[in-house]
Amino acid sequence: MTEMQPQDAKTQASDPKIDASCLVPLLALSGGAALWLVIGSVLAMIASIKFHAPGFLADCPWLTYGRVQPAADDALLYGFCIPAALGVMLWIFARLSRAPLCLPFVPVVAANLWHLGVFIGLVGVLAGESTGFAWLEFPRGGSVLLFAAFLLIAIPAVATFGQRRERELYPSHWFLLAALLWFPWIYATGNLFLVALPVRGVAQAAINLWFASNLIFVWFGLAGLGVSFYLLPKFAGRPLQSHYLALFAFWTLILFGTWCGISAGAPLPAWMPALSTVAASLTIIPVLAVAAIMWKTLCGSTHSETRGGPFCFIRFGVASFVLAGLMLIAMACPQISKVTEFTWCGPAQTQLQLYGFFAMTMFGAIYHILPQAAGFEFPLQKLARVHFWISTLGVLLLVTPLAIGGLVQGFKWANPSVAPVDVARAALPFLRVSTTGLLLLLLGNLLFALNIFAVTLKWKFALLKTMIAAVKAPLDTKGETTSAFASLRRDKEVKA
Amino acid sequence: MKNGALVFLAVFVALGLSWCGFVLAPARQLGNAKQTTILNSTDLYPMGRPGDANMGLQVYRANGCAACHTEQVRQSGVTCNVVLTGAGKNPELVSNLVSTLKLNGLAKEVADAVSDRITAAGGKAEIHIIATGPDISRGWGTRQSVAEDFLYDYPVQTGSLRAGPDLANIGVREPDANWQLAHLYAPSSEVKGSVMPSIHFLFEVRKTGGAPSPDALVFPKGFGPPAGYEVVPKPEAKELAAYLLSLRANVPLYSAPFTP
Numbered sequence: 001m002t003e004m005q006p007q008d009a010k011t012q013a014s015d016p017k018i019d020a021s022c023l024v025p026l027l028a029l030s031g032g033a034a035l036w037l038v039i040g041s042v043l044a045m046i047a048s049i050k051f052h053a054p055g056f057l058a059d060c061p062w063l064t065y066g067r068v069q070p071a072a073d074d075a076l077l078y079g080f081c082i083p084a085a086l087g088v089m090l091w092i093f094a095r096l097s098r099a100p101l102c103l104p105f106v107p108v109v110a111a112n113l114w115h116l117g118v119f120i121g122l123v124g125v126l127a128g129e130s131t132g133f134a135w136l137e138f139p140r141g142g143s144v145l146l147f148a149a150f151l152l153i154a155i156p157a158v159a160t161f162g163q164r165r166e167r168e169l170y171p172s173h174w175f176l177l178a179a180l181l182w183f184p185w186i187y188a189t190g191n192l193f194l195v196a197l198p199v200r201g202v203a204q205a206a207i208n209l210w211f212a213s214n215l216i217f218v219w220f221g222l223a224g225l226g227v228s229f230y231l232l233p234k235f236a237g238r239p240l241q242s243h244y245l246a247l248f249a250f251w252t253l254i255l256f257g258t259w260c261g262i263s264a265g266a267p268l269p270a271w272m273p274a275l276s277t278v279a280a281s282l283t284i285i286p287v288l289a290v291a292a293i294m295w296k297t298l299c300g301s302t303h304s305e306t307r308g309g310p311f312c313f314i315r316f317g318v319a320s321f322v323l324a325g326l327m328l329i330a331m332a333c334p335q336i337s338k339v340t341e342f343t344w345c346g347p348a349q350t351q352l353q354l355y356g357f358f359a360m361t362m363f364g365a366i367y368h369i370l371p372q373a374a375g376f377e378f379p380l381q382k383l384a385r386v387h388f389w390i391s392t393l394g395v396l397l398l399v400t401p402l403a404i405g406g407l408v409q410g411f412k413w414a415n416p417s418v419a420p421v422d423v424a425r426a427a428l429p430f431l432r433v434s435t436t437g438l439l440l441l442l443l444g445n446l447l448f449a450l451n452i453f454a455v456t457l458k459w460k461f462a463l464l465k466t467m468i469a470a471v472k473a474p475l476d477t478k479g480e481t482t483s484a485f486a487s488l489r490r491d492k493e494v495k496a
Numbered sequence: 497m498k499n500g501a502l503v504f505l506a507v508f509v510a511l512g513l514s515w516c517g518f519v520l521a522p523a524r525q526l527g528n529a530k531q532t533t534i535l536n537s538t539d540l541y542p543m544g545r546p547g548d549a550n551m552g553l554q555v556y557r558a559n560g561c562a563a564c565h566t567e568q569v570r571q572s573g574v575t576c577n578v579v580l581t582g583a584g585k586n587p588e589l590v591s592n593l594v595s596t597l598k599l600n601g602l603a604k605e606v607a608d609a610v611s612d613r614i615t616a617a618g619g620k621a622e623i624h625i626i627a628t629g630p631d632i633s634r635g636w637g638t639r640q641s642v643a644e645d646f647l648y649d650y651p652v653q654t655g656s657l658r659a660g661p662d663l664a665n666i667g668v669r670e671p672d673a674n675w676q677l678a679h680l681y682a683p684s685s686e687v688k689g690s691v692m693p694s695i696h697f698l699f700e701v702r703k704t705g706g707a708p709s710p711d712a713l714v715f716p717k718g719f720g721p722p723a724g725y726e727v728v729p730k731p732e733a734k735e736l737a738a739y740l741l742s743l744r745a746n747v748p749l750y751s752a753p754f755t756p
Contacts, residue, residue, distance in 0.1 A: 055693075173503070177504070178507045186511075199522075201527065202526055202643040202647075209518075210514070210518040259514050269525070269643075346657060425689060428691060
C-alpha cells in the first residue's frame with residue numbers, strides 16, 4: 001500500500017474548483033447546523049438552571065426538564081453534529097476523488113429537508129410528542145424526513161466516490177463509507193422496531209440501548225475519525241502513521257464497538273450485558289490504536305501551527321475520543337459500573353464524546369474548509385480562535401464536574417443509610433459548576449454561528465453584486481452576460 | 497482494503513452480527529414473552545395496568561420523567577435464612593441443635609444442609625430467600641426488576657439516570673394518591689429539600705368558591721395555595737398518579753425468587 005497523502009498528486013480538477021463545487025451544500029448544511037447548535041445550547045442552559053431553581057418555568061409544559069433536556073441533546077446531535085459531518089464528508093469525498101462534487105443540488109435540497117425534520121422533531125419533543133426512547137425522541141414526521149435526507153446526501157457522496165481516479169482507498173474512505181451505511185441501518189431499525197411496529201416489553205429497552213451505543217460510540221467514531229484521519233496528516237505535514245494501523249482500528253471498532261451499550265443492571269437476559277461487557281473491554285484495542293496513530297502522526301510534525309486554529313480543534317477532538325473511549329471501557333467493568341451505572345458519569349461520557357470529540361472535530365474541519373470553498377477568509381477570524389479556547393474550557397467545565405459528581409452520587413446511592421434527597425443534593429454543586437461549562441459552550445457556539453452567518457452573508461452579497469453587474473452590463477452577446485456569473489467563481493479561484 | 501464493495505461487506509458483517517444478537521434475538525425471545533405465574537401460586541403476572549395508569553404512562557413519556565428516574569432495581573445476589581417452623585416431638589434436641597447452628601445469611605447449599613439437619617432431628621424448617629444489594633437495602637424493591645415487569649408497557653421507560661430515586665416500586669412505597677399528586681405539584685411539600693422540578697402545569701389553581709372540589713389536594717402546613725384557593729389536578733395529573741401507583745414490581749417470580 002502506498003503511503004500517499006491525500007490530494008498531493010497532479011490532478012485533473014484543481015483544488016479550488018473542487019472546493020467551490022462544495023460551497024453551496026456546505027453552507028446549506030452547516031448554516032442550519034450552526035443555528036441548531038445555538039438553540040441546543042440555550043435549551044441545555046434552561047435544563048441546567050432547573051438544578052439551581054426547581055420552580056424555574058414550572059408553569060410552562062414546553063419547558064419542563066424532561067422535555068428540554070432531550071430536546072437539547074437532540075438539537076446538538078441531530079441538529080448540529082450529523083449535518084455538519086455530512087457537509088464535511090461531501091467535501092472530503094470530492095477532495096479524495098479529485099473531482100468536483102456530483103449532483104451538488106441534491107445535498108442542498110436534502111439539507112433543507114434535514115433541517116425541517118429537526119424542526120418538526122424538536123417542536124414535537126417540546127410539545128410532549130416524544131417517542132420516549134433515548135436518542136430516538138423525534139416523532140414520526142421528523143424521523144422520516146431525517147432518514148430520507150440522509151439517503152439523499154449519501155447519493156452524491158457515493159457518486160463522487162465513484163469518480164475517483166485512483167483505485168486504492170484512503171483510510172478516511174473506509175470510515176466515511178461505513179458511516180454512510182451505518183446510520184440508515186441503525187436509524188431504520190430503531191424507528192421500525194420501537195416506533196412504527198413496536199416490539200413487546202423489555203426488548204424495546206434492549207434495542208434502544210443497542211441503537212444509542214451504535215450511534216454515539218460507533219457512528220460518531222467512524223465519521224469523526226474519518227474526518228480526523230484526512231485532516232491530521234494535512235496539518236501535520238506528514239502522511240498518516242500508518243494506513244495499516246488505521247485499517248486495524250477500523251475493523252476492531254466496527255467488530256467490537258457495535259456490541260457495546262447493554263448496561264449491567266438492565267432487566268434483560270444475563271448473556272446480553274455479559275457479552276456487552278466483553279465487547280467493551282475489547283474496544284480498548286481500537287481506542288489505543290487511534291491514540292497511537294495520533295501520537296505517531298503528530299510526532300515530527302513539520303507545520304507551524306496557529307494557536308487556536310483548526311489544527312487545535314482536531315487534536316483536541318482525537319484526544320477526547322481516546323479519553324471518552326477509556327471512560328466507556330472503565331464504566332463497563334462490573335466493579336466500576338456498580339458505582340457509575342445510572343449516575344451523571346453516563347451523561348459526562350456522552351458529552352465528552354459528542355461535544356469534546358465530535359463537535360470540536362467538526363468545528364476544526366469547517367473552519368478549515370469553508371474559507372477554501374468560499375474563496376475568502378472568515379470575516380471574523382479572530383473569533384474562531386477565541387471559540388477554541390472558550391470551548392476547550394467549556395468542555396472541561398462541563399465534563400469534569402459531571403464525572404466527579406457522578407462518582408460522588410454513585411457512592412452515596414450505594415450506601416442505603418444516605419437518604420435519596422441527600423444523594424440528589426450531593427450532586428447539585430457539581431451540576432451547578434457544569435452550568436458554567438454550558439454557558440461557555442453557548443458563548444463559543446455563538447461565535448461559531450456568527451462566523452458561519454458572516455461567510456454566508458458575504459457570499460450572498462458577492463453573488464448579488466455579480467447579478468447586478470450582469471444585469472447592468474451591456475448586452476452585446478448572450479455569452480458575455482452568462483459569463484458574468486462565472487466571473488465570480490473565477491475571481492475566487494484566482495484569490496485562492 | 498482495495499475497493500468500496502469491501503467496506504460495505506465489512507459493515508454488513510460487523511453490524512449484521514450485532515443486529516442479529518441484540519435486535520433480532522431479543523425481539524424474538526422477549527417480544528414473544530407471555531404472562532408467567534407468581535411463585536408458589538397460580539396467579540398470573542403481570543395482569544396489565546388499569547386504563548388510567550396506561551394513559552398515565554403516556555404522561556410519564558411525554559414529560560420525560562425517565563430523564564431523571566429509572567424503573568429498574570438491581571440486585572447483587574440472594575441470601576438464605578433458615579426459619580424454624582415446628583419443634584416436632586423432641587423440642588429439646590431441636591433447640592439444642594439450632595443453638596449451635598448459624599441460621600441467617602447462608603448460601604443456598606448451606607441452607608439446604610442446615611434445613612436437612614433440623615428435619616433429621618425431628619423439627620420443621622423453612623428456607624427464606626432474600627435478595628441482596630444496595631438497591632434492595634434502600635427499600636426500592638424486594639427483588640431485581642425482570643423482563644416480566646414490563647411485558648405490557650409501551651414505551652418501556654427503564655431510564656438510565658438516577659438524578660432522583662428509582663420508581664420500580666413507587667406504588668408500594670407511597671400508595672397514597674394525594675401524596676403522589678401533592679409531590680408532583682410541590683415536591684418539597686412531601687420530601688423536605690427535594691430538588692425535583694415542580695410540575696405545576698398539570699394542575700389548576702382556582703378560587704375555592706362556594707363548593708370546594710372533592711379532588712382538591714391536601715398539603716402539609718405551609719405548602720398549600722393561598723387562602724380561598726385550591727389546587728385541583730387536571731386529568732393528566734390523575735392519570736400520572738394512577739400510573740405511579742401501579743408501579744408495584746413486588747411479587748416473587750421464577751426468574752427472581754424471594755420469600756415474601
